[in-house]
Amino acid sequence: MSNRIIHARDVMNENVVTVRAGTTLREAARILEEERVHGVPVLDAAKNIVGVLSGTDLAGALTAEVDPRAPRPSDSVDWMEAEAAPLVDADPDETVENVMTTRVVHAAPDATVGAVARLMSREKVHRVLITEGKTLRGIVSATDLLDCLAKYEKALES
Numbered sequence: 001m002s003n004r005i006i007h008a009r010d011v012m013n014e015n016v017v018t019v020r021a022g023t024t025l026r027e028a029a030r031i032l033e034e035e036r037v038h039g040v041p042v043l044d045a046a047k048n049i050v051g052v053l054s055g056t057d058l059a060g061a062l063t064a065e066v067d068p069r070a071p072r073p074s075d076s077v078d079w080m081e082a083e084a085a086p087l088v089d090a091d092p093d094e095t096v097e098n099v100m101t102t103r104v105v106h107a108a109p110d111a112t113v114g115a116v117a118r119l120m121s122r123e124k125v126h127r128v129l130i131t132e133g134k135t136l137r138g139i140v141s142a143t144d145l146l147d148c149l150a151k152y153e154k155a156l157e158s
Helices: 025-033 055-062 113-123 142-157
Strands: 039-043 049-053 127-132 134-139
Touching: 025 055, 039 134, 039 142, 049 055, 049 127, 055 113, 113 142, 134 142
Parallel strands: none
Antiparallel strands: 039 049, 127 134
């Protein structure tokens, strides 16, 4: 790892958890908790990427203390470990498409991890979808980049 350029394809997770735009918020919350992820790409019926749903998006929509129309807090909020807020009696038919972020930040598999990190920083996101054309190939999270940095530093010490 020490003498070669590291690309998104080298650190991305290829087993991407996704939800459909029509998934209910409560089902999406269950999926994120069960899969232990903090955000997922949202796909339409044709499996096209139409948005990204973060735990923060869900927390804002499902808690009585947060107005879902208000500006959203940083994506760094760990909604699964945050102090539990009471759930509102949400419409059981409320769907992901009503609260997801439609701005999708993506990069190619051959993007360097440095380019992905700069993209995350510039766009203020914690995950970048890795795509080829319209096809979802993987996802790189901020945690993936931190793991990469730790391995790189360890390799330099050897």
